[in-house]
Amino acid sequence: MTTQREKPWLMRTYSGHSSAKASNTLFRTNLAKGQTGLSVAFDLPTQTGYDADSPLARGEVGKVGVPIAHIGDMDQLFDQIPLDQMNTSMTINATAPWLLAMYIGLAEKRGIDAKLLSGTTQNDIIKEYLSRGTYIYPPVPSMRMIADTINYTVKHVPKWNPTNICSYHLQEAGATPVQELAYALCTATTVLDRVMASGAISAAEFTPVVERISFFVNAGIRFIEETCKMRAFGEMWDELTRTRYQVSDPKARRFRYGVQVNSLGLTEPQPENNVQRIVLEMLAVVLSKNARARAVQLPAWNEAMGLPRPWDQQWALRMQQVMAFETDLLEYGDIFDGSPVIAAKVAELIAGAKAEIANVEAQGGMIAAIESGYIKRELVTSHMKRLRAIESGELKIIGVNSFTETAESPLMAGNDGGIMKVDPAAEREQIERLQAHRAQRNQADVDAALRALTDAAKGTDNIMPSSIRCAHAGVTTGEWGDTLRAVFGEFRPPTGIDISASAEPKGKANQVASLRARVAETGKTLGRPLKLLVGKPGLDGHSNGAEQIAVKARDIGFEVVYDGIRLTPQQIAQAAEEEGVHMVGISILSGSHMELVESVLQEMKARDLGQVPVIVGGIIPQEDADRLLASGVRAVYTPKDFDMNAIMCDMVNVIRRQYGLEPQGELVPAG
Amino acid sequence: MQVQVPDAEALAVRILRGERSAVASGLNLLDNALPAARECATALLTALASRRWQDGDAQPNAQRDTHLIGITGPPGAGKSSLLAALIGEWRGAGHTVAVLAVDPSSRPEAGGGALLGDRIRIKRSEADDGLFIRSLASRHQLGGLANEVWPMARLLLACFDRVVIETVGVGQTEIDIAEIADTVCYVAQPASGDTIQYLKSGIMEIPDVFAINKADLGGAAHKTAAEVGRIASSKSAHPDRGEGWDYPVCLVSATHNTGIAELAVHLQRHHTYLLDSAQLMARRHRHQAAWLIRLLRDDFGHFGLELVGGRDALMQRFDQTAGDALTDYAQLRKEILSRFH
Numbered sequence A: 001m002t003t004q005r006e007k008p009w010l011m012r013t014y015s016g017h018s019s020a021k022a023s024n025t026l027f028r029t030n031l032a033k034g035q036t037g038l039s040v041a042f043d044l045p046t047q048t049g050y051d052a053d054s055p056l057a058r059g060e061v062g063k064v065g066v067p068i069a070h071i072g073d074m075d076q077l078f079d080q081i082p083l084d085q086m087n088t089s090m091t092i093n094a095t096a097p098w099l100l101a102m103y104i105g106l107a108e109k110r111g112i113d114a115k116l117l118s119g120t121t122q123n124d125i126i127k128e129y130l131s132r133g134t135y136i137y138p139p140v141p142s143m144r145m146i147a148d149t150i151n152y153t154v155k156h157v158p159k160w161n162p163t164n165i166c167s168y169h170l171q172e173a174g175a176t177p178v179q180e181l182a183y184a185l186c187t188a189t190t191v192l193d194r195v196m197a198s199g200a201i202s203a204a205e206f207t208p209v210v211e212r213i214s215f216f217v218n219a220g221i222r223f224i225e226e227t228c229k230m231r232a233f234g235e236m237w238d239e240l241t242r243t244r245y246q247v248s249d250p251k252a253r254r255f256r257y258g259v260q261v262n263s264l265g266l267t268e269p270q271p272e273n274n275v276q277r278i279v280l281e282m283l284a285v286v287l288s289k290n291a292r293a294r295a296v297q298l299p300a301w302n303e304a305m306g307l308p309r310p311w312d313q314q315w316a317l318r319m320q321q322v323m324a325f326e327t328d329l330l331e332y333g334d335i336f337d338g339s340p341v342i343a344a345k346v347a348e349l350i351a352g353a354k355a356e357i358a359n360v361e362a363q364g365g366m367i368a369a370i371e372s373g374y375i376k377r378e379l380v381t382s383h384m385k386r387l388r389a390i391e392s393g394e395l396k397i398i399g400v401n402s403f404t405e406t407a408e409s410p411l412m413a414g415n416d417g418g419i420m421k422v423d424p425a426a427e428r429e430q431i432e433r434l435q436a437h438r439a440q441r442n443q444a445d446v447d448a449a450l451r452a453l454t455d456a457a458k459g460t461d462n463i464m465p466s467s468i469r470c471a472h473a474g475v476t477t478g479e480w481g482d483t484l485r486a487v488f489g490e491f492r493p494p495t496g497i498d499i500s501a502s503a504e505p506k507g508k509a510n511q512v513a514s515l516r517a518r519v520a521e522t523g524k525t526l527g528r529p530l531k532l533l534v535g536k537p538g539l540d541g542h543s544n545g546a547e548q549i550a551v552k553a554r555d556i557g558f559e560v561v562y563d564g565i566r567l568t569p570q571q572i573a574q575a576a577e578e579e580g581v582h583m584v585g586i587s588i589l590s591g592s593h594m595e596l597v598e599s600v601l602q603e604m605k606a607r608d609l610g611q612v613p614v615i616v617g618g619i620i621p622q623e624d625a626d627r628l629l630a631s632g633v634r635a636v637y638t639p640k641d642f643d644m645n646a647i648m649c650d651m652v653n654v655i656r657r658q659y660g661l662e663p664q665g666e667l668v669p670a671g
Numbered sequence B: 001m002q003v004q005v006p007d008a009e010a011l012a013v014r015i016l017r018g019e020r021s022a023v024a025s026g027l028n029l030l031d032n033a034l035p036a037a038r039e040c041a042t043a044l045l046t047a048l049a050s051r052r053w054q055d056g057d058a059q060p061n062a063q064r065d066t067h068l069i070g071i072t073g074p075p076g077a078g079k080s081s082l083l084a085a086l087i088g089e090w091r092g093a094g095h096t097v098a099v100l101a102v103d104p105s106s107r108p109e110a111g112g113g114a115l116l117g118d119r120i121r122i123k124r125s126e127a128d129d130g131l132f133i134r135s136l137a138s139r140h141q142l143g144g145l146a147n148e149v150w151p152m153a154r155l156l157l158a159c160f161d162r163v164v165i166e167t168v169g170v171g172q173t174e175i176d177i178a179e180i181a182d183t184v185c186y187v188a189q190p191a192s193g194d195t196i197q198y199l200k201s202g203i204m205e206i207p208d209v210f211a212i213n214k215a216d217l218g219g220a221a222h223k224t225a226a227e228v229g230r231i232a233s234s235k236s237a238h239p240d241r242g243e244g245w246d247y248p249v250c251l252v253s254a255t256h257n258t259g260i261a262e263l264a265v266h267l268q269r270h271h272t273y274l275l276d277s278a279q280l281m282a283r284r285h286r287h288q289a290a291w292l293i294r295l296l297r298d299d300f301g302h303f304g305l306e307l308v309g310g311r312d313a314l315m316q317r318f319d320q321t322a323g324d325a326l327t328d329y330a331q332l333r334k335e336i337l338s339r340f341h
């Protein structure tokens, strides 16, 4: 083989679970398999600034990622991994300055110059408000902390990408390619404008700041359009950085991005089909040389079932390796340059994105459009349209709404149910380690470091130096989070579900008409309109399902109470009581359903609401569903229940049975 | 199916003790349209009236403690946020608070459902037993507030110190709320032309207190406040302005928590004003009468009302029977029904 090959992109696997020690072992085996960078998944308490022993962390410790409570955990996580040679990406946002401070603190402890550290902190709070859900503080102080981390790293950790503007999560919440382009670029300018306004960096030195902005993008199954989207991003970023920030060096204007391909479209039925989907989606971000991703991480075939096992992750990594090393992809220049079809599609996307950017600016910018609920409503609307199209069959999903007959899959034959199970002892063990850590540190150092942090937060000093001091003093994640909560307060963004109902239902109109009649009739028989509480307990931020259930239930005549994500079981039970609902619907995708549903049921019993039926939806393995049903839950729904009308029909029947009415038959199929 | 109706007397006792589950059941009952439930609801309201309501007359101190406030204004003006701030103020002073938050229903041809999402804006803190929030759908009753609002508010007044109704703030609701609340607070946001138009046109009775919210956004708020102040104090626009009340205009910011204490003082002042000028009970009786007439009209139409003397006569009659108006109402229903047969 003589042809000159391009160097392949960074290959990562998003991973972390249980404890720093277990995750370290996983990282090292992944690196041994040829992975070239690390991508750390943190657990939800770490992402939302709570310690493992906080009541709000119950059921979540070590579940969807690794718990990192203090610099000792960080040390263990990177045991035997040379920080100066590793490229580490951390999916961390509201607490990004803190995790970065611990990483820098660890490097200092190991005698490594921070200038040698390379990697990324995701650190994009805007998409947290819109999709990802691990926000803590209000927009103003949150944006200030992002600016602080940028100002700090540009000077002291120059190889670090302090923020990674994400459109990935917007597509996962339903965004169209045009919305992804528009909102990601609005986010980037909001961040850069904020850095500029901080005055810490002179206009002449602004190019390195612009250059350090990287993106985290999604690629869906319509891979031609997605390729065009990547090219559109490149063109728009080039223009924006040139005109808005006067960056003259074309290299500094390059759109640098990493990718995780679409997971929303990965299915629970016939999960082996997800492999084809993932590979095709990867094509979108590697095919066009001039718009190729810098780093790629792929989900696994069992994405819609639960967390991947090491073998599942290995399979995903091998997909990348086959693409990079077996195919001839890396031997050619850009294969799309000069194609009029591609150029026309790119132009169309750019025009759409520019119009939406102008629209957001006319509303006072990105933050204002988040606070007013505008952008979230747009996303909920896009997602609703997608789901209605799947229901009606207009959008074909193989194995879900077409070609559904299947032989039994041997992939799920193992006795682990085909997914990874986190050891339930992980939470208790992390709490024990945390308490031991607290007992052995110097409390006076901790107090002084936290006071300095408070002062920096109240004043205008950069938040990083005092955070690094906290890291060295042995401050914990919960302490850092609470200290800043006390100064900045907390924030809950609008839920976006207040989109107006339309008389003409998309999807199966006859079924909707029949559901409306059933809801009205049942309400009338019971004396008042049917009222439903949709609740999301715990730290789980997956709101899509809850939002779509709420909107759909409203559309067929329910009066729906929905207060957004991250409520306590107590708040949910209290709302059920105060609101006098006929039914409570709980949605949990983070894997903590057993603990949280049990708490909700207890809290409801304590309020004499044992008679109000509770149903549950989300990522619930069958054996857990059986246990939930045995504990009194009336029905459990998972992603295979994509037919919303069928769910609604069932919900009405759960209510009818509960209140002594005859259940009604299935809906007629065609429409 | 069996409709389970509670024992009205027993429920009333539990509500007066402030038991949350009883309050919730009581509200469910008042919301229920089945004949058996409606009968029980009337009994419940009568039982509650014969206790606290009447006690209130006898013991001015007990009465002094309860205040029914309507918060209205266009969507997005910040009513819920402002309410959250006021609740902080009131809870700090030791008052218990109940809220009825009304959100719009979709049109009947679009399913008639509703999304009720005000709770989280209104409730800032964790579990608080001194705060109770019930969301209600507007249900398109003549474009205004649902008929359930008045009796629900009255139930809540039996066990909470402050009861607040947040309206949808469109259509008829601004007008309806004046027929329900002791005090109406209008929330406007800076540079909102519709507010000014509304006031100038005189189609609504003038609100008792104005709050110009989002003062943090700067100069426009001051301008709006000045303009509203001018209209509120001009007698020509509103010949029916009450004597002896100054129609205050406050600049507030719900998110920055400024002007909230002052707003709370003005609301309290209006309450004192109503008491001192002996208008509070009169207002409440008039509101009760208006509600009963609405109920009769919904059931029997204008024709039905005419059969028993027409609106004005009924107004007077219910006003006079005040404490016993519910019994009187039941009597009237029977009378009308007998005429139809």
Ligand code: B12
Residues within 6 Å of the ligand: A041, A042, A043, A044, A064, A065, A091, A130, A131, A132, A133, A134, A168, A169, A172, A173, A263, A264, A265, A266, A267, A302, A303, A304, A305, A306, A307, A308, A534, A539, A540, A541, A542, A543, A544, A545, A546, A548, A549, A584, A585, A586, A587, A588, A589, A590, A591, A592, A615, A616, A617, A618, A619, A637, A638, A639, A640, A641, A642, A643, A644, A647
């Ligand atoms: C989209 C998505 C996201 C989006 C969420 C956007 C949003 N605002 O919702 C983003 C990208 C932000 C995201 C982030 C994360 N995600 Co995610 N995500 C998914 C994904 C791909 C799809 C979920 C979805 O929205 N489906 C569409 C909706 C409509 O379906 P649904 O919620 O399942 O609802 C249906 C039914 O379940 C049911 N239903 C659900 N709720 C209810 C409620 C009621 C009342 C009723 C009647 C029915 C019902 O009806 C619905 C209709 O069909 C799943 C995998 C998958 N393909 O399912 C992973 C998944 C849920 N995510 C996962 C993880 C780990 C995360 C992270 C925690 C990773 C990390 N460590 O940081 C983060 C953090 C999120 C957080 N704050 O909690 C894991 C959870 C693992 C587990 N349970 O063990 C999954 C399973 C992926 C995986 N295999 O690893 N995620």
Ligand SMILES: Nc1nc2c(ncn2[C@@H]2O[C@H](COP(=O)(O)OP(=O)(O)O)[C@@H](O)[C@H]2O)c(=O)[nH]1
Residues within 6 Å of the ligand: A371, A372, A373, B073, B074, B075, B076, B077, B078, B079, B080, B081, B082, B121, B213, B214, B215, B216, B217, B252, B253, B254, B255, B256
């Ligand atoms: N700047 C500013 N925004 C506010 C203020 N009060 C409310 N808002 C915002 O206005 C929007 C609507 O608030 P909400 O309370 O839901 O209004 P409602 O529809 O009248 O109940 C939200 O985005 C609030 O964050 C305020 O005092 N200042």
Ligand SMILES: [Mg+2]
Residues within 6 Å of the ligand: B079, B080, B081, B118, B166
């Ligand atoms: Mg409101």
